[in-house]
Amino acid sequence: MLKGIKILDFTHRLPGPLAGKILSDLGAEVIKVEDIKHKDPFLSGMFSEFDQSFESWYEELNRNKKVLRLDFKDPNTKTEIQKLLEGTQGLLLSLSPKLKASLGLDDESLKTRNVAVVELEASSTHNKAMHDLNALAISGYLSLHVAHETDAIVAPPFLPVAGIAFGQQVATQMLANIIEASRSKGFVKSVSYLHDTADSILHPFWSKTLRDQKKTKFLHNGAYPCYSLYRTQDGQYVAVAAVEEKFWTDLIATFGINLPLERRFETKEEAFNIVASTFAKLTTDEIERKSQNKELCLSIVRKIS
16 A cells, blocks of 8 residues: 555664554555664663563564664764665654754754654653653553552553554554645654653543543453453463343353343452353363354453464
8 A cells, every 4th residue: 555655764662663564564665774783772782681572572563674774873874864865755763863963864954855754752741751651650541550459569561552552653643744745745744752642542441531430440441240351160261242232141041151131230249250150160172162153252362372
């Protein structure tokens, strides 16, 4: 879909490279430009040193891009980058003001070009460095994760939700900017923010109305027995999402669960335990045999091989 579109990616870690991956998956030619000495922190430096899984993230996020490593301290690199900019429709930026100026990627240097730019920053309102977890905390939405916790140490959510949402937003903003640059035949730039994106994307799912109601338990975070995860006899889990009447009716009939239709939205622990005790007596093979060829909104939690 984006064949013929060339994008230079001067970002690192998660959000920018994810945006570049999305655009690459849509057919754009994405060239990731890194400093030859420092590279991307996921590949070289602190992140990769304490946890090698970041190297895997780097490979996945940049698999279909051309990675070009230049010496950002070499005066000739600016000339190379200016050549790269020829025929470039999009530019993803996450560099310091000083480095942008030295590489000819500041607004003053780019304003004569017909190019779309999206710059990534932390926040429009908080003048502090932040990671994914900080953005979730500052926006207030991380409080849902700890609302019912009392332990001294609580593990964060595994998936970096704010960063992933940010990457999606940056990709969308880039497409919008490319369209506008094509219309105006000029330079179009916008700044996207990690914290602001987290706030904007997550807000509809925990709006002020819901917060004012002091509501912290919902269908999607385990409020009801009809939508939860249950441990099986062989130590795996089954995901039950039998919200609609027909799915719950067929589920309890198939597995002999003694929790009638009107109790599937009951919030008492007893209701959860009735469902849990049923699946605790069954292996995943038995569950699959019983549910074969039936529409139950029930799935074994698979391990990715």
